[in-house]
Amino acid sequence: MEKRKALSIREVTSTNVTLYDILKNDIQDIVTREKEKIEHQRLPLNLDFSEFRDLFILSGSYNFKRQNQQHDFVIDANNEFIIQQLYLYMKNDSSFDGDLNKGIMLQGKYGCGKTAILETYTLLHNHMILRFGIPIPLFTFIKSVNLQEQLMKQSIQSFTYKPLVIDEFGRESKTIQDYGNILRPISELLSVRLDIGATTHGTTNFTLETLASNDFYGGMIGDRLKMMFNFITLHGDSRRK
Template sequence: MERKRDLSTQEAISIRQGSIEALQNDAKEIIADEKNKIRQRRFLLPFKYSEFRNLFVMFGTACLQKRHQNRSFVIDKNNEPAIQQLHYYSTNNTAFAGNLNKGILLQGKYGCGKTILLETYSMLHNHIIRKYCLNYPLLLFIKSIELQEQIRKKSASHFTRRPIIIDEFGRESKTVQDYGNIIRPISELLSLRSDFGTLTHGTSNFTLNTLSTDEFYGSMIGDRLRMMFNFITLHGESRRI
């Protein structure tokens, strides 16, 4: 019995009329599906700026009270531009001064209020999701030192796909001894999150140029940081009393 000849790839495609169009339609469906996944990974807030501003003051005050700081959150000339950008970002407004598909890395001097801004944002974001039982992931707000220890215990893959705000980014030790091996937990996590396109936010006292040096994450991770983050500067001196 004559053995059936395997068709070449070119022959297999050419015997189907309209095969190119079919493949193009397949590609369009894949692209649409991936864009839909990008939209679904972000919970967008439905507020006007005046509403967002008022809520930010109230939830910011709640954050301060949780820290046992008996004072109200204040919006002023130093932090309002960053809060305005957070509103643009959280409402997917094209007025945002950056790429809406990237995360936000809030930079500034020690004590200028970076942490309280993103902690307030995460509290508001998570409260709405919990209150209305919405099918969106919560934002994990975690300090880089604590995150590094959690990665060492659980592995970086445990934190690869969920949205995270990394507070005090760059202050953790860059290498860790693990059973005699030297590992770089945060660098490994950043590499994985970059590969998966997972939304990452953070605060840092350091610039991208500093974070890209060998004393921090190196040029390869620095290049990924540029791809992952919008860098927003929070101006002003320390607010700590």
């Protein structure tokens, strides 16, 4: 804890200010600084939704083109609510339909467009940071299988603090044998990131109940997932052609 001024207990008792008041003010200052730190991690987004929507379509279409897909990104009745929620979340707007202090876990059927949406969100977010030199970290978009491979090659510390967007969450092996030891890299990483408040988003084909089952991460990690993520469902069938 930071100190405004180092005072001994004797000095405190010789003033009209109580020890309780001093400690309360110190803690309130710390809480305020933590809130400001969280707010500074969000983009100063001076755009209305129609402008954000147009930029999202352009960024999504670019994302398709770089993947050698010739169609454009389309916002329709199935995904417009999700795009709007991402806009409110990026603005840190209290009308967001969830908890702004949690990340977003986009869930839905195979092929319904979850990856395209959060990949586009990542591209647009990172472009704005780089374009205007905003002093906040870039998102790292990574599939859960690749993340697990990187955790085994490097360490959990390599991915502890950086903002992550974990694609296809739950598709990776939940345990790994390493010289007779059973390791759970993703579970360990999630626990550490929750404890330090690192920003984490993701996509998944599975419900929270399934992810919290013994066949996946189990009840303890499942309970942490509730604390980490706003689970938002993307409706609709596969868009793949």
